[in-house]
Amino acid sequence: MNSEKKRKTTDLLTICIKAGKAVKGFDSSMDAVRDGKAFCVLTACDASPKTLKEVDFVCGRYETVHLRTELAKDEMGRLCGKETAVIAVCDKGFADGFVKKIQK
Numbered sequence: 001m002n003s004e005k006k007r008k009t010t011d012l013l014t015i016c017i018k019a020g021k022a023v024k025g026f027d028s029s030m031d032a033v034r035d036g037k038a039f040c041v042l043t044a045c046d047a048s049p050k051t052l053k054e055v056d057f058v059c060g061r062y063e064t065v066h067l068r069t070e071l072a073k074d075e076m077g078r079l080c081g082k083e084t085a086v087i088a089v090c091d092k093g094f095a096d097g098f099v100k101k102i103q104k
Helices: 003-018 026-034 049-061 073-080 092-102
Strands: 022-024 040-043 065-068 086-089
Touching: 003 022, 003 073, 003 092, 022 026, 026 049, 026 086, 040 049, 040 092, 049 065, 065 092, 086 092
Parallel strands: 040 065
Antiparallel strands: 022 086, 040 086
């Protein structure tokens, strides 16, 4: 991910969090996926292999998009106030925006 793409992802995530459309943390995010509230799940670039495997499994089972960002856990933490490797996006518009920004 280049710096421009990373900046755009950061900007969109900031807006998403301020709008209250983001669920932070592994357990809360997976609950949002299971409840059908999450449209995509973002993971940090330095998330553990076990976390990535579990997110892939749950997202695959519930047909939710899983996007791996180039943001580190501490960068995500600065944006949302809590260091985390997993954030669920609970708004279709924001989720579509992340897909466009990250999979470009």
